[in-house]
Amino acid sequence: xxxxxxxxxxxxxxxxxxxxxxxxxxxxxxxxxxxxxxxxxxxxxxxxxxxxxxxxxxxxxxxxxxxxxxxxxxxxxxxxxxxxxxxxxxxxxxxxxxxxxxxxxxxxxxxxxxxxxxxxxxxxxxxxxxxxxxxxxxxxxxxxxxxxxxxxxxxxxxxxxxxxxxxxxxxxxxxxxxxxxxxxxxxxxxxxxxxxxxxxxxxxxxxxxxxxxxxxxxxxxxxxxxxxxxxxxxxxxxxxxxxxxxxxxxxxxxxxxxxxxxxxxxxxxxxxxxxxxxxxxxxxxxxxxxxxxxxxxxxxx
Amino acid sequence: xxxxxxxxxxxxxxxxxxxxxxxxxxxxxxxxxxxxxxxxxxxxxxxxxxxxxxxxxxxxxxxxxxxxxxxxxxxxxxxxxxxxxxxxxxxxxxxxxxxxxxxxxxxxxxxxxxxxxxxxxxxxxxxxxxxxxxxxxxxxxxxxxxxxxxxxxxxxxxxxxxxxxxxxxxxxxxxxxxxxxxxxxxxxxxxxxxxxxxxxxxxxxxxxxxxxxxxxxxxxxxxxxxxxxxxxxxxxxxxxxxxxxxxxxxxxxxxxxxxxxxxxxxxxxxxxxxxxxxxxxxxxxxxxxxxxxxxxxxxxx
Numbered sequence: 001x002x003x004x005x006x007x008x009x010x011x012x013x014x015x016x017x018x019x020x021x022x023x024x025x026x027x028x029x030x031x032x033x034x035x036x037x038x039x040x041x042x043x044x045x046x047x048x049x050x051x052x053x054x055x056x057x058x059x060x061x062x063x064x065x066x067x068x069x070x071x072x073x074x075x076x077x078x079x080x081x082x083x084x085x086x087x088x089x090x091x092x093x094x095x096x097x098x099x100x101x102x103x104x105x106x107x108x109x110x111x112x113x114x115x116x117x118x119x120x121x122x123x124x125x126x127x128x129x130x131x132x133x134x135x136x137x138x139x140x141x142x143x144x145x146x147x148x149x150x151x152x153x154x155x156x157x158x159x160x161x162x163x164x165x166x167x168x169x170x171x172x173x174x175x176x177x178x179x180x181x182x183x184x185x186x187x188x189x190x191x192x193x194x195x196x197x198x199x200x201x202x203x204x205x206x207x208x209x210x211x212x213x214x215x216x217x218x219x220x221x222x223x224x225x226x227x228x229x230x231x232x233x234x235x236x237x238x239x240x241x242x243x244x245x246x247x248x249x250x251x252x253x254x255x256x257x258x259x260x261x262x263x264x265x266x267x268x269x270x271x272x273x274x275x276x277x278x279x280x281x282x283x284x285x286x287x288x289x290x291x292x293x294x295x296x297x298x299x300x301x
Numbered sequence: 302x303x304x305x306x307x308x309x310x311x312x313x314x315x316x317x318x319x320x321x322x323x324x325x326x327x328x329x330x331x332x333x334x335x336x337x338x339x340x341x342x343x344x345x346x347x348x349x350x351x352x353x354x355x356x357x358x359x360x361x362x363x364x365x366x367x368x369x370x371x372x373x374x375x376x377x378x379x380x381x382x383x384x385x386x387x388x389x390x391x392x393x394x395x396x397x398x399x400x401x402x403x404x405x406x407x408x409x410x411x412x413x414x415x416x417x418x419x420x421x422x423x424x425x426x427x428x429x430x431x432x433x434x435x436x437x438x439x440x441x442x443x444x445x446x447x448x449x450x451x452x453x454x455x456x457x458x459x460x461x462x463x464x465x466x467x468x469x470x471x472x473x474x475x476x477x478x479x480x481x482x483x484x485x486x487x488x489x490x491x492x493x494x495x496x497x498x499x500x501x502x503x504x505x506x507x508x509x510x511x512x513x514x515x516x517x518x519x520x521x522x523x524x525x526x527x528x529x530x531x532x533x534x535x536x537x538x539x540x541x542x543x544x545x546x547x548x549x550x551x552x553x554x555x556x557x558x559x560x561x562x563x564x565x566x567x568x569x570x571x572x573x574x575x576x577x578x579x580x581x582x583x584x585x586x587x588x589x590x591x592x593x594x595x596x597x598x599x600x601x602x
Contacts, residue, residue, distance in 0.1 A: 169470055169551075170540065170544075170547055170550070170551050171547075171550055171551070171554060172550075172551070172554030172555060172557075172558045172559065174558055231543065235536065235539070235540065238536070239471065239536065242532065243471075246471055246472075249471070249472050249473075250470075250471050250472070250473070253472060253473030254473060256473075257473045257475055258473065258559075261562045261563075262562075
């Protein structure tokens with residue numbers, strides 16, 4: 001197969017785009033998709049300092065890599081979940097990546113915060129994936145705020161976004177649908193959140209990371225076995241295989257045609273106040289993360 | 302397994318409703334779902350004469366049966382597509398059903414109209430399923446109009462509606478999404494269109510038809526082999542199997558939460574006029590069906 005751009009031997013085939021590229025032209029393609037996402041959603045300006053949340057996986061390290069390549073000032077944030085046999089391997093990859101490229105890396109240790117994921121699983125009845133997501137968002141916000149970052153970037157790719165959209169659409173989960181966007185504006189002084197890889201599929205970010213020589217962590221979290229979101233990913237993959245281009249059409253069509261319909265119907269939550277313990281916005285007397293920390297502390301005693 | 306209503310031995314298990322019923326209680330369940338649909342969408346009033354489009358399959362004959370059982374005045378309409386080895390068998394079942402119950406049946410023969418489906422397939426490049434749907438809608442409208450019916454009912458079930466919604470949502474086909482409803486109001490003097498079975502799945506209509514002793518036609522159209530809509534049905538079935546209740550949640554949630562958002566954004570097509578040949582509303586100088594008829598006539602000559 002020939003490269004669509006230059007006619008040389010192709011290395012990466014992309015049925016979703018009805019294209020194939022050689023290594024160099026694939027890098028051009030990849031970069032253009034990221035630039036298009038940044039420009040279209042006005043994600044950030046050249047002078048803004050970006051905090052990239054990195055897990056050690058292909059997506060977030062590819063994001064860090066491409067943003068630096070595009071000339072942005074970037075720091076990494078790794079939240080160490082303290083999941084045995086998993087977190088230490090991921091952390092090692094992140095530290096190696098940052099060290100090799102002399103990148104600035106912030107590490108937050110959930111055990112030091114009193115809220116390591118295995119403790120959460122042990123002392124509460126929460127579903128691991130959903131509570132882990134909530135804890136990570138909390139610390140992403142806090143660390144960005146504390147270190148005065150205006151932008152927080154995450155490595156969510158098209159597969160993540162399309163499968164989440166499918167799950168939300170099948171039950172018409174309006175609060176989640178309203179929030180599903182490649183950019184969420186700054187609220188309560190927290191950094192705005194952006195997803196510059198939303199136009200690129202999992203296969204594309206993996207190919208990019210591999211071809212760029214990024215040594216990423218490919219393990220999957222032991223708590224995510226059988227998680228529902230993985231099933232929706234498999235459905236989207238089946239659909240994509242049968243009808244190439246479905247993921248991008250589905251997600252972009254939603255952003256273009258349905259997103260604007262929601263804007264007029266969004267009701268802002270007026271009942272939020274700041275958690276007296278940590279200052280995080282909450283509707284309860286105390287925020288969910290502080291409540292969790294107390295639960296763990298009580299459980300341990 | 303016990304019947305959820307009366308505790309006797311169950312005959313029909315319905316995982317989507319987390320229920321099982323004996324024969325009599327299943328009939329009650331089925332009837333209530335139809336009554337709920339009619340009432341919620343104000344589909345028709347007791348005095349209105351209903352034209353039911355029947356194909357000979359389980360859904361449309363079950364619909365005719367239940368509407369009569371509910372005391373409505375019903376006539377049947379069978380459009381004979383003239384597909385060899387298929388249409389004559391379906392027609393036989395319909396005629397038998399009408400004869401046994403002394404129901405009033407109108408038959409329209411597409412060969413007599415100069416537009417039998419095999420000719421359409423032979424002399425035009427149209428996709429069979431989509432053009433066949435268009436032709437049927439045309440004659441449903443015409444026959445209802447000519448015979449002064451205010452209501453046209455079709456046997457579309459939850460599987461039809463949910464899988465069509467999935468297909469439309471994956472590409473965000475706005476014109477189709479806007480029209481996706483269990484009721485379409487009367488336009489241009491044509492009968493309003495209703496789908497009283499939209500809350501019942503394919504398995505449920507089949508069980509109803511079987512238990513009511515309806516001798517229906519179970520064959521599938523030779524032209525529909527590999528049709529895309531069948532694949533979406535399979536996807537919905539997979540999802541339903543894994544997450545029971547998905548079909549109804551998906552379709553009802555759409556009607557409740559998204560339908561109203563569309564209403565404000567609908568633009569009525571002002572450029573329609575009546576076809577000079579047959580009087581059907583069209584945006585082209587001549588309507589699509591009249592154009593098709595000429596194409597076939599020219600092809601044959």
